[in-house]
Amino acid sequence: MGLFSKKEKNERRDSKLNDYFEGYTRKTKSLSTAITKLFGGYTALNDDLLEDLLVTLIEADVGVLTSEKIIDDLKNRIRDNLISSKEAAMEELITIMEEIYDEKSEKPLNLDHEKNNLIMMVGVNGSGKTTTISKLARYFMKKGKTVGLIAGDTFRAGAVAQLVRWAERLNIHCVTGKENADPASVMVDGCRYYKENPVDIIIADTAGRLQNKNNLMQELAKMKRVTGREIEGAPHEIWLTIDATTGQNGLSQAELFLKATEVTGVVLTKMDGTSRGGIVMAIKDQYKLPVRFITYGEDLDSITDFYLRGYLETVVDE
Numbered sequence: 001m002g003l004f005s006k007k008e009k010n011e012r013r014d015s016k017l018n019d020y021f022e023g024y025t026r027k028t029k030s031l032s033t034a035i036t037k038l039f040g041g042y043t044a045l046n047d048d049l050l051e052d053l054l055v056t057l058i059e060a061d062v063g064v065l066t067s068e069k070i071i072d073d074l075k076n077r078i079r080d081n082l083i084s085s086k087e088a089a090m091e092e093l094i095t096i097m098e099e100i101y102d103e104k105s106e107k108p109l110n111l112d113h114e115k116n117n118l119i120m121m122v123g124v125n126g127s128g129k130t131t132t133i134s135k136l137a138r139y140f141m142k143k144g145k146t147v148g149l150i151a152g153d154t155f156r157a158g159a160v161a162q163l164v165r166w167a168e169r170l171n172i173h174c175v176t177g178k179e180n181a182d183p184a185s186v187m188v189d190g191c192r193y194y195k196e197n198p199v200d201i202i203i204a205d206t207a208g209r210l211q212n213k214n215n216l217m218q219e220l221a222k223m224k225r226v227t228g229r230e231i232e233g234a235p236h237e238i239w240l241t242i243d244a245t246t247g248q249n250g251l252s253q254a255e256l257f258l259k260a261t262e263v264t265g266v267v268l269t270k271m272d273g274t275s276r277g278g279i280v281m282a283i284k285d286q287y288k289l290p291v292r293f294i295t296y297g298e299d300l301d302s303i304t305d306f307y308l309r310g311y312l313e314t315v316v317d318e
């Protein structure tokens with residue numbers, strides 16, 4: 001049983017949805033299968049079904065608090081006689097998730113300045129910052145934008161070379177400093193270079209790990225400050241990469257970055273490595289942060305902008 005009829009599905013398969021269906025959907029079927037099976041296994045809508053649904057959501061990384069909120073909401077609507085059938089409950093589940101996610105309240109991306117819109121990528125080491133930067137560069141280039149990079153991770157040996165290799169493959173410029181150089185000075189060099197040689201989008205890499213937390217906070221704050229001095233309003237977006245395969249644990253590691261800098265959005269990476277896509281709901285509900293992109297593979301094209309309806313369809317549909 002699927003919630004969305006074939007006809008309806010086809011009608012809604014605009015280009016964004018196609019990305020989902022062709023890309024990560026294939027690999028994120030488990031949650032949808034679990035929910036569909038769950039509803040199919042019960043003859044009526046009762047408390048046991050709702051308890052099972054709660055467990056399924058938690059297992060899918062929706063997070064305990066957010067899952068409880070969803071189920072409580074569903075129970076209230078059942079109590080108020082708004083829903084009485086399993087089918088109606090499944091539909092209501094989507095509505096509740098849509099309400100919690102509240103996509104309409106999201107600010108549009110702050111990337112519409114004439115030139116030099118600067119995105120700073122932050123996140124735990126290994127979460128996919130550098131790879132995502134290359135994917136984003138390609139994404140924007142496909143939309144006809146010009147892109148330049150700044151190799152702001154001067155901490156990890158090899159990080160600069162990694163980004164430079166991607167830039168060469170993409171045939172775009174990458175401003176670099178020396179290993180162990182002050183990352184803020186590389187940001188300044190980068191901004192000055194692009195003031196002379198403007199591009200539409202600048203993407204800056206940062207280090208995922210520093211000697212201690214205090215350093216990280218100070219470093220990111222400094223990078224932000226000096227960037228803003230060079231280019232008005234920069235960084236225009238600060239995106240946090242979260243590795244979807246690390247689940248709730250990944251979220252608590254990411255908290256450090258939320259404290260350290262004003263993150264404006266999340267890129268959820270490695271969705272191909274997990275069937276527990278529920279983390280999107282947890283991020284939005286717990287941190288009030290929109291998921292802007294998801295990535296689902298090692299190649300450059302494995303990225304898509306996040307679209308709630310497409311996501312929910314993959315969560316509940318089969």
Ligand SMILES: Nc1nc2c(ncn2[C@@H]2O[C@H](COP(=O)(O)OP(=O)(O)OP(=O)(O)O)[C@@H](O)[C@H]2O)c(=O)[nH]1
Pocket residue numbers: 123124125126127128129130131132153156159207208209241269270271272273295296297298302
């Ligand atoms: N399967 C899969 N692997 C990914 C994805 N994104 C990144 N990776 C892999 O994850 C590993 C870490 O990615 P990086 O981009 O180097 O991570 P980082 O955050 O820059 O790490 P540091 O520079 O150490 O802070 C690499 O092996 C990537 O190929 C994805 O969407 N799917």
Ligand SMILES: [Mg+2]
Pocket residue numbers: 129130131153159205
């Ligand atoms: Mg990196």
